[in-house]
Structures are given as C-alpha cells and as structure tokens.
Amino acid sequence: MTRRGSKAEARRADLFRSSRIAKLLSRGWIKEASEIPADAIPVDPDLVSFGSERSYSHPAYFRDYTFLCSDCGVPGVWTAEDQRWYYETTKAASYQVAVRCRECRLKERERIREARRRAGHDPDGK
Numbered sequence: 806m807t808r809r810g811s812k813a814e815a816r817r818a819d820l821f822r823s824s825r826i827a828k829l830l831s832r833g834w835i836k837e838a839s840e841i842p843a844d845a846i847p848v849d850p851d852l853v854s855f856g857s858e859r860s861y862s863h864p865a866y867f868r869d870y871t872f873l874c875s876d877c878g879v880p881g882v883w884t885a886e887d888q889r890w891y892y893e894t895t896k897a898a899s900y901q902v903a904v905r906c907r908e909c910r911l912k913e914r915e916r917i918r919e920a921r922r923r924a925g926h927d928p929d930g931k
C-alpha cells in the first residue's frame with residue numbers, strides 16, 4: 806500500500822479534472838462546473854474531434870455507459886476511461902459508440918481478418 810502515492814495520484818486527478826472543466830467553461834461547452842457529474846471524466850475540447858462548437862450531438866463528459874451487445878445481447882459496460890481513449894486518442898466521431906461486448910468485438914475482428922484473407926489480402930498488410 807502506498808498511501809503517499811495514492812494521495813499524489815488523487816491530487817493529479819483533481820488537477821486533470823479542474824483544468825478540463827476550466828477549458829469547457831471557457832469554451833462555453835458548460836455553464837457550471839456542476840454540470841459534470843462526480844463520476845464522469847470531463848472532455849478535453851482540444852483533444853476530441855467533435856468540432857469546436859458544443860452541440861447536443863456530443864457530450865461534455867464521459868461516463869460509464871451500459872449497453873446490450875448487438876451480437877449476443879449480453880449487457881456490457883463501456884467505461885468512461887475507454888471512451889476518453891476512444892474519442893481523444895483515436896479521434897473517433899461522436900456518433901461512433903460501442904455496440905459489441907469485448908468477446909464479440911474480438912470475434913468480429915477475427916471474422917473481418919478471415920474475410921480479408923479469403924479475399925486474397927495479406928491480413929497484416931498495411
């Protein structure tokens with residue numbers, strides 16, 4: 806147990822959160838800091854590719870999201886952290902959301918790979 810480490814981590818998380826909230830406020834994406842729920846991750850408007858203007862088509866924060874897998878119907882959770890990675894690191898468009906559970910996502914990836922291979926493409930080719 807590293808109590809000191811977790812304290813420093815909490816401070817870093819606070820700073821991360823408050824600087825993002827300040828940015829959202831200055832961009833007019835939110836009017837009050839209280840619009841961001843305590844269990845949500847505020848969006849960094851500079852990192853997402855939602856466009857510069859806040860609209861109802863995209864959120865000002867990421868929050869754990871429960872969905873039913875489109876393939877097997879099993880409920881899955883798309884975590885706020887995974888969404889942050891998806892939208893801020895891969896620059897996905899805001900209408901792209903998780904529809905498959907992890908297991909079906911891997912199966913789907915394998916199915917596409919296999920289809921490409923059968924079509925005569927090198928699956929690892931770029």
Ligand SMILES: [Zn+2]
Nearest residue numbers: 874877906909
């Ligand atoms: Zn599934």
